[in-house]
Amino acid sequence: MRFVWIVGLLISVLASPAMARLTIEITSGMDNPTPIAIVPFGGAQGLSEDIQDIVSADLLRSGFFRPIPKTDMLAMPKTQAEVFYRDWRMLGASYLVIGQMTNTAGRYQLQFELYDVLSQRKVFQKQVAGNDSQLRDIAHAVSDAVYEAITGIRGAFSTKILYVEDLKRPGPGRYRLIYADADGARDRVLFSSSEPLLSPAWSNDLSKVAYVSFETSRPAIFIQELATGKRTQMTNFTGLNGAPAWSPDDRSLALVLSKDGNPELYTLEIATRQLRRVTDHFAIDTEPNWTQDGRSLIFTSNRGGSPQIYQVSLATGRVERLTFEGDYNARPRLSPDGKTLIMVHRRDGIFHIASQDLKTGNMRILTETWLDESPSIAPNGAMLLYATQHQNKGVLAAVSMDAGVKFRLPSKQGDVREPAWSPFAK
Amino acid sequence: MLKHMLTAILVMAVPFANAQVQIIDSQPIGGRVSSPQPRSAPAPADAAAQAEIFFQIQALQQEVLELRGLVEQQSFELRQLKQQRMDDYLDLDRRLSQLSGSAPSQPVVPSASTSRSLDVARETAAELPVADGAQANELAAYRTAIDLVLKQRDFDGGSAALQQYLKDFPAGHYAGNSLYWLGQISLQKNDSQQSKRWFQQLIDQHPNHQKTPEAKFKLAKLYFEEGQLERAKKMLQEVASTNSAAAGLAKDFLQQNF
Amino acid sequence: MLKSIKSFAVLAVVMGLMVGCSSNKPVEQDPNAGSVSTDTSGVGVQSSGVDVDGGEDSIADLATVFYFEFDSAVLLPEARAALIAHAEYARNSSRSVRLEGHADERGSREYNMALGERRANAVRDFLVLQGVSSSSIETVSYGEERPAVSGSGESSWSKNRRVELFYR
Numbered sequence: 001m002r003f004v005w006i007v008g009l010l011i012s013v014l015a016s017p018a019m020a021r022l023t024i025e026i027t028s029g030m031d032n033p034t035p036i037a038i039v040p041f042g043g044a045q046g047l048s049e050d051i052q053d054i055v056s057a058d059l060l061r062s063g064f065f066r067p068i069p070k071t072d073m074l075a076m077p078k079t080q081a082e083v084f085y086r087d088w089r090m091l092g093a094s095y096l097v098i099g100q101m102t103n104t105a106g107r108y109q110l111q112f113e114l115y116d117v118l119s120q121r122k123v124f125q126k127q128v129a130g131n132d133s134q135l136r137d138i139a140h141a142v143s144d145a146v147y148e149a150i151t152g153i154r155g156a157f158s159t160k161i162l163y164v165e166d167l168k169r170p171g172p173g174r175y176r177l178i179y180a181d182a183d184g185a186r187d188r189v190l191f192s193s194s195e196p197l198l199s200p201a202w203s204n205d206l207s208k209v210a211y212v213s214f215e216t217s218r219p220a221i222f223i224q225e226l227a228t229g230k231r232t233q234m235t236n237f238t239g240l241n242g243a244p245a246w247s248p249d250d251r252s253l254a255l256v257l258s259k260d261g262n263p264e265l266y267t268l269e270i271a272t273r274q275l276r277r278v279t280d281h282f283a284i285d286t287e288p289n290w291t292q293d294g295r296s297l298i299f300t301s302n303r304g305g306s307p308q309i310y311q312v313s314l315a316t317g318r319v320e321r322l323t324f325e326g327d328y329n330a331r332p333r334l335s336p337d338g339k340t341l342i343m344v345h346r347r348d349g350i351f352h353i354a355s356q357d358l359k360t361g362n363m364r365i366l367t368e369t370w371l372d373e374s375p376s377i378a379p380n381g382a383m384l385l386y387a388t389q390h391q392n393k394g395v396l397a398a399v400s401m402d403a404g405v406k407f408r409l410p411s412k413q414g415d416v417r418e419p420a421w422s423p424f425a426k
Numbered sequence: 427m428l429k430h431m432l433t434a435i436l437v438m439a440v441p442f443a444n445a446q447v448q449i450i451d452s453q454p455i456g457g458r459v460s461s462p463q464p465r466s467a468p469a470p471a472d473a474a475a476q477a478e479i480f481f482q483i484q485a486l487q488q489e490v491l492e493l494r495g496l497v498e499q500q501s502f503e504l505r506q507l508k509q510q511r512m513d514d515y516l517d518l519d520r521r522l523s524q525l526s527g528s529a530p531s532q533p534v535v536p537s538a539s540t541s542r543s544l545d546v547a548r549e550t551a552a553e554l555p556v557a558d559g560a561q562a563n564e565l566a567a568y569r570t571a572i573d574l575v576l577k578q579r580d581f582d583g584g585s586a587a588l589q590q591y592l593k594d595f596p597a598g599h600y601a602g603n604s605l606y607w608l609g610q611i612s613l614q615k616n617d618s619q620q621s622k623r624w625f626q627q628l629i630d631q632h633p634n635h636q637k638t639p640e641a642k643f644k645l646a647k648l649y650f651e652e653g654q655l656e657r658a659k660k661m662l663q664e665v666a667s668t669n670s671a672a673a674g675l676a677k678d679f680l681q682q683n684f
Numbered sequence: 685m686l687k688s689i690k691s692f693a694v695l696a697v698v699m700g701l702m703v704g705c706s707s708n709k710p711v712e713q714d715p716n717a718g719s720v721s722t723d724t725s726g727v728g729v730q731s732s733g734v735d736v737d738g739g740e741d742s743i744a745d746l747a748t749v750f751y752f753e754f755d756s757a758v759l760l761p762e763a764r765a766a767l768i769a770h771a772e773y774a775r776n777s778s779r780s781v782r783l784e785g786h787a788d789e790r791g792s793r794e795y796n797m798a799l800g801e802r803r804a805n806a807v808r809d810f811l812v813l814q815g816v817s818s819s820s821i822e823t824v825s826y827g828e829e830r831p832a833v834s835g836s837g838e839s840s841w842s843k844n845r846r847v848e849l850f851y852r
Contacts, residue, residue, distance in 0.1 A: 282487070283491055302491065303491060303494060303495075304491065304492075304494050304495030304496075304498050304499075305488070305491040305492035305493075305494065305495035305496075306495060308495075308498075321498050321502070324498075324499060324502050
């Protein structure tokens with residue numbers, strides 16, 4: 001079976017729920033989303049989670065789909081024999097998802113099927129299983145399978161996010177590092193502090209996170225194991241200790257230190273603690289991000305008088321400027337296919353998230369909000385999360401890479417910011 | 427560079443700085459000399475002068491950053507302009523070659539549509555690496571040679587210049603184009619044997635060059651005129667099967683003559 | 685002659701400070717070797733206590749917050765007089781100086797963190813030039829994490845782009 005349930009294991013050892021669940025408000029969808037009917041699954045009533053609801057919300061959020069309300073459904077088939085394509089054509093549904101849940105001694109098994117209503121054929125039949133605490137994972141697995149079968153793009157509904165929450169009241173627990181599902185549900189506090197936390201970063205194997213904490217009244221980089229909660233302080237140099245980024249093989253961190261007088265990029269081999277300086281310039285060099293091949297870093301520098309994105313080769317130290325449009329381009333992130341650069345870009349005094357095609361150099365502004373920062377791309381490259389402000393509060397928002405789909409994830413309390421979208425589970 | 431210079435100045439400055447400390451702190455010899463003393467206190471006038479220098483250097487540093495930004499921006503724009511020029515040039519070269527290649531000996535208008543030809547030109551341009559340094563020299567050499575041929579119609583001078591280009595840049599970006607034009611010039615001068623050699627060299631050395639189908643077509647016609655019909659037919663069929671402007675010409679020729 | 689040597693030395697030191705040391709050793713061991721030993725707990729937002737050197741009056745009315753332009757760490761001329769007076773006090777005081785650099789909320793967080801540090805360093809370099817021992821000055825940047833004034837708009841932003849000076 002394709003789905004690996006390591007996630008459930010992780011959650012059980014984490015701290016108590018944060019009770020700050022993000023809600024989702026869709027602000028812009030695609031012009032012509034595909035209508036899909038997700039029929040409430042047989043045997044799934046009365047559970048602690050509404051599977052059909054979660055799948056519908058996932059697919060709606062992707063922007064590709066318009067789930068048909070269950071109150072409009074003429075029939076609720078549970079098996080193939082009960083499927084009458086005519087009913088679904090009348091509702092305008094292009095696709096239909098049905099399923100049957102069985103519960104054997106606390107273990108839930110969902111068999112689900114996807115039908116193409118227009119061509120009147122079954123697309124697939126799959127199974128997914130889990131325990132009581134994994135009902136949401138079961139739902140996201142259904143969403144992933146349906147999304148991939150129809151769009152051809154791997155679904156990222158089962159992935160996780162990290163973000164930083166500021167409760168804006170002095171005292172312990174003011175700043176919290178939160179771990180949650182990609183839809184904001186099942187949030188858990190990984191670490192809290194009275195001093196600022198920032199720049200959370202996933203290891204590629206999903207086992208650890210790195211972040212900056214001011215708990216010693218100075219910035220320091222920590223690595224925290226998700227399974228055990230064990231924290232290790234990696235740096236505590238004079239000056240800046242910031243912007244950790246895991247190398248593709250998870251053996252090194254790229255980071256920023258100013259111990260030699262100026263903010264410079266370094267790589268730190270985690271096992272040996274061997275530090276290697278990458279850049280050397282009296283201006284600011286910060287916000288490193290590895291290229292897929294692990295051979296160079298993309299970073300922000302103001303060596304040209306204003307922040308712009310540069311690339312430095314780790315082997316030769318050769319630096320090349322990548323952005324030339326506008327006078328503020330910072331916090332670069334590369335799309336998973338390495339073809340698109342995402343960054344914070346200022347236009348007409350307003351800070352947006354923008355994308356730049358690396359081949360053609362064409363830049364495009366993706367967001368309509370302002371004070372946008374900290375873009376983080378989903379591992380399937382379809383969407384990105386970023387931090388912005390809404391009604392004077394820090395909120396997370398998402399936008400598809402083609403700017404067609406937009407939604408917000410406001411927090412119920414405090415400011416939220418610095419989202420980090422996890423890689424895929426291997 | 428600048429940074430190293432500044433660092434060097436700092437290193438040089440150390441003895442001077444010490445000297446300064448000694449001079450200012452020089453006191454009557456007494457018991458207090460060895461006691462820990464705060465660092466030299468600049469006299470009011472010095473303080474102001476130092477502040478002034480500090481502000482000046484701050485401004486200079488900012489200026490240097492901005493100038494660097496300007497240089498980065500302008501070298502980017504230069505690179506873009508060079509690329510643009512090369513794209514335009516290759517496009518022009520291609521159009522001219524279509525005209526001169528079909529006008530004298532071939533009354534059939536090339537069948538390829540303009541839009542498709544444009545695409546071909548763009549693709550070619552995209553594959554070309556950015557020109558700088560040696561590549562710029564290479565481009566200049568080729569351009570001089572081709573100007574002699576196309577603009578000044580100086581075939582002898584052009585032929586010599588193209589052959590010199592091939593000698594200087596045997597694996598240059600325009601080696602294929604050079605061979606093609608050398609073949610064309612020989613054709614113009616009715617030196618069909620030499621023409622055949624140039625075209626054959628292009629076909630052998632640059633089988634995937636954009637000029638190769640056209641060279642093949644012309645070579646085939648030369649064989650046809652010599653009466654090597656089978657050889658000509660085989661080559662024409664090869665050209666006809668390609669996705670090039672010459673394919674249309676080859677098809678027409680095959681239809682009319684075989 | 686002496687004067688010219690001195691101004692050259694000053695110039696060189698200033699340049700050296702602003703450039704920062706750039707050791708070209710590519711590989712170093714043990715990241716924690718550089719940790720600050722003087723660092724204790726809490727953030728030093730203290731009011732000025734009684735000073736043994738008795739120079740308290742001289743700094744009581746001085747500005748302790750210095751402001752900057754957007755995306756700039758260039759010390760503004762307005763700061764000069766107050767900083768010269770602070771230097772005078774700090775040179776003769778046993779107290780150490782803590783400089784906290786900040787940025788406004790616009791732009792990216794880590795970049796702002798670096799910007800805050802450069803602002804704090806600009807003040808530090810100025811004080812060191814005025815004879816304050818660099819070992820008695822500690823700098824830290826909070827980037828945009830600790831605005832002095834909340835809210836969005838130039839009136840808030842201009843108050844948040846700052847360096848705060850504390851004696852401790």
